[in-house]
Amino acid sequence: MYLHTRNRHRWVAGLVLAGSLAWAVVAPAGEHAAPAYQVSSIPAEPLLIDPPKLPDLSPYTAEAANARIVRKPVGNVVLKRMIGPDQLVEFTGGDERLREWVKRQGEMPQAIFIEGGYVTLKDLARSLPKKYFEETEPGIYIARLPIVVSQGATLHVGAETRDFRLSSERGAFLINDGKLFIMYTRLTAWSETENQQDWFKKKGKFRPFLNAWGGTETYIVNSVVSSLGYTASKSYGVSISQYSPAMHPTMQRDHPSGWLIGSMFDDMWYGFYCYEAYDVVLKGNTYRNNLVYGIDPHDRSRRLIIAENTAYGTREKHGIIVSREVNDSWIFNNRSYENTLSGIVVDRSSVNNVLANNEVYRNGSDGITIYESGDNLLWGNRAFNNARHGIRVRNSANVGLYENLAVANGLLGIYGHVKDLVGTPRDLVLDPFDMNLSLTVVGGRLIGNESGAISVVSPQSVKLYGVEMLMPTQPSGIGIFGALAKDQSRIIDLLVRQKQAVLVLPLDKLAQLQVSDKQ
Template structure:
């Protein structure tokens, strides 16, 4: 990740200072943007200066080559021999299922739905298709209801060393909600050119979401597995229980991982529609997952949600819209060294894209985020991230929002016609909230580098940065103010606005805004 190292090296503070002492009072400007957050900041002295522009310049990020990640490459990974076997076993005391049977409440779910000691279909020893399942199982467990349409009435586990391939010969692979069916991959799973659907037998229809907490079928792939979903439609999976969110790629739980000793799971999800899911996608401690060219439509909580300690993810060319409760795309809790680019995220209930909870060393590039009810792009407690040439427009709150995050680079971004600010950086004290501070610590540090890009016609002003450790600006265009007072620059930029504009626009210099107390420390 040489690009990130270059950014960090260039983010050090310069002492080539040129006059300009002023006071910035957070409450005096931008109150229409976020009164409670501005009120947190204390009155602090800042100094405006010019610095060498070369110190801020970066080449455009070299984005990952997507050409290896194609349906053809997935088909080439299929190994159809040897033919596997299909057996029915009791659900209890099976390592891949302990997450789902370890508590009395979850075990009761399967007892109630199966009406007997819960059983599971295991695929073992090789390659199996839905047609093979039909030949191997009685109709009460699995059947072809019409040509190419299959109904699973027991949970299915793909064992280590086995492969399940649901391919184009299958029109729809249906998982019975009444029978408590789910699909666990502990080996290799291929879903290609087909449909995977949660199904209500009583109504003979897709199991559309109706009530939080009600069981719906789900797919989970454990540590050491490979999952490939290509050119397909996946619908109505997932509910609130752990690892049951919809489509999940997850390392084994901390209790099971020492027993199983499996490597991080991975997978490619390509050109597929995910709709009416509890989560469109979730992963946990997964590496090298590729999400390319998918559509996440009308999912309940999140469209895309990589989580804890996942690394080297590629999230590219996806569309996420209509998320009912939260964000279109979010990475959270130490999701590092990843790439989010060329995506569209719009009309979601909260933000378009979020980077959250100590997720560092990520690149967000060339994304379009618009008509989201909250921010376009939100960075929370996650430093050392680069935002390059993103477009955030017509969002309900801020175009780009950065909180409690250091060394965040905003390069060549467009923020236009957002309800509040084009760019809003601030600190926030999270003590006293419901945040678990041991699991998710934070520092009230903020530093931004804003180079290039345009801030156009945003409702409360162009940019506000409240209580930063430093702000660096260069080649930033601020056009079409919506208020007669002119370009809106608030927080630490407020009192020095005229000098900043003179340096940026007339002199075409780079600008450094630095707290006076920090300047004094650097000069000692």
């Protein structure tokens, strides 16, 4: 049994058992009447929809990215103080962050600025003293100052570069405020003291990073990016971020964008992060052994394509997560496995997204988790051998689960529930929520999940049609528990024997609908 305490009453929910179909409906003990539900058959036809039309990935290629490079005019390379330029305010504001660069540079902090046109690493090496930027071996370059690609400029790091190293000891990092192309090469946080990649050692320790600001284009293609990022703001690893709310009125830049395709990201604080970015494409990348997240699009990003990526071994949290109003996006044909928490998460009012044909397995929590994010479609995903649920949906209305497969998960194949988040650390102004849950589950197979096939706690509605539930792991077989126990035989009869669609509604909602129909 699950126990939930609220307003000094004990709320009790029945749990699905034994590969069974069950709705667990909460009811307060004592004086309050238990919610009652009506089970009925409905036409199946309105529940049937076509498979989602997924974006065409063929335009997003290395050749197409290369065609976007404008090589004339040739740009200029200049040194400027770090204090003052708008692109660096985020990183020099406050005594602590400014002190970081003073300590590492040993002088008034400076940065390398690329302005006015096209520049390569060879151009940087010719233009700067070796103490700031050096080609240490043929094709291997090290930056010992931050680099800023200014608006209207382009930095191209191409196949002639074997490794582009950012010195940790000297506080180097890379800011794109124009166009950045990293193609057929490596970008590495580098420890000069140890003469090796700057592998993660402890939280809070500075490591180089890449951040692209509003109005920019960033292309990382067929490359390896390693060991970037730490805990400070906009310094997470590879970030594509609109200017902060304080800066945006001054800068007035459009939303940033970019393509990251065919590349490897490993030992990053975040493998990828974005903020208010539009039309970013993450295609065919591998996110391996990153610290907090593999892929983490965030606040108010839209129309993202996250496709054909592999995310595994994330050490703290999830393989792939979209959070806080990441809307109108596509997450499909990805593999996310052996992450410490969930394989894929949709979180905090992220709506109108399609998750299709993803494979999530051997994750330490759920395969796919939907938190406080309604109006999303999950189609044809495969969740197996996850430690908790195959698919979990919390406080989310109008979520469609179509043709999904959940096999041998540690708890349930599908678990839908509500939860009161008042009193948790959640900022309820920034991240409001409603305790509403409604699911449509059509097709798919729920096989051999340890605690049962499906459980739905306190739904506003549930619609089911054509779901196969096989190989119960408990000897009690198919059962329906909680407030719907009396309707067990009817539900099984409708769903399995008659092959009809089933609708479950609270009686008070059913009465409201009947009154509305009469009016």
